[in-house]
Amino acid sequence: MNDFVYDPPPGAPEVIHRDSHLLLVDKPAGLLSVPGRGAHMADCLLARVQAAFPEALLVHRLDLDTSGVMVFALTRAAQRHLGLQFERRHVRKVYVARVRGHVVEKTGTVALPLIVDWPNRPRQKVDFDAGKPAETTWRVVRREADATRLRLFPKTGRSHQLRVHMKEIGHPILGDPLYASGAALTAADRLQLHAESLRLRHPDGGVGMTFSAPCPF
Numbered sequence: 001m002n003d004f005v006y007d008p009p010p011g012a013p014e015v016i017h018r019d020s021h022l023l024l025v026d027k028p029a030g031l032l033s034v035p036g037r038g039a040h041m042a043d044c045l046l047a048r049v050q051a052a053f054p055e056a057l058l059v060h061r062l063d064l065d066t067s068g069v070m071v072f073a074l075t076r077a078a079q080r081h082l083g084l085q086f087e088r089r090h091v092r093k094v095y096v097a098r099v100r101g102h103v104v105e106k107t108g109t110v111a112l113p114l115i116v117d118w119p120n121r122p123r124q125k126v127d128f129d130a131g132k133p134a135e136t137t138w139r140v141v142r143r144e145a146d147a148t149r150l151r152l153f154p155k156t157g158r159s160h161q162l163r164v165h166m167k168e169i170g171h172p173i174l175g176d177p178l179y180a181s182g183a184a185l186t187a188a189d190r191l192q193l194h195a196e197s198l199r200l201r202h203p204d205g206g207v208g209m210t211f212s213a214p215c216p217f
Contacts (some may be wrong), residue, residue, distance in 0.1 A: 068195025098192035
């Protein structure tokens with residue numbers, strides 16, 4: 001990552017839904033969710049959203065290389081309400097991924113505890129002694145020539161959870177600059193991971209709502 005150059009895609013984020021409490025947008029791959037360190041990494045989804053909606057407040061994040069649905073709160077009360085939903089794992093998150101090789105089983109679950117790999121930050125690693133519990137359920141969508149398209153259902157929200165879990169079962173996500181190598185890395189020009197949908201309870205009344213963004217790969 002020493003030769004990493006931050007070159008985010010241009011343009012305002014696509015709005016999926018907006019009301020007096022919620023704003024949902026489709027984050028492009030290659031754009032930080034929040035500012036990085038240094039002026040050269042100040043451009044981010046939060047800044048772009050707040051340029052159009054100054055009242056927007058951060059609720060959660062997606063990795064730089066991941067695209068898809070992100071929700072922002074438009075009031076402090078909505079931010080607290082949504083924050084509790086994420087903390088208590090009441091939000092249902094669905095991702096689409098393309099991974100290296102053929103996944104033989106139709107469905108499965110990965111439960112491997114994760115912790116930051118300090119000498120190699122921002123990488124994460126499996127640690128059965130000090131890691132925090134992390135669980136991902138997956139389902140095969142279809143098998144391709146040298147890859148498998150999956151839907152991933154994280155039960156927890158650890159950093160890089162889906163990326164590490166897929167690598168650990170022998171099927172790294174294609175195009176992953178941190179966890180893939182060789183053919184798995186060069187098979188795609190971006191990380192093949194997309195936050196396809198979020199299901200949450202609306203802060204005003206608690207009605208369940210699902211918001212989606214089409215997968216770009």
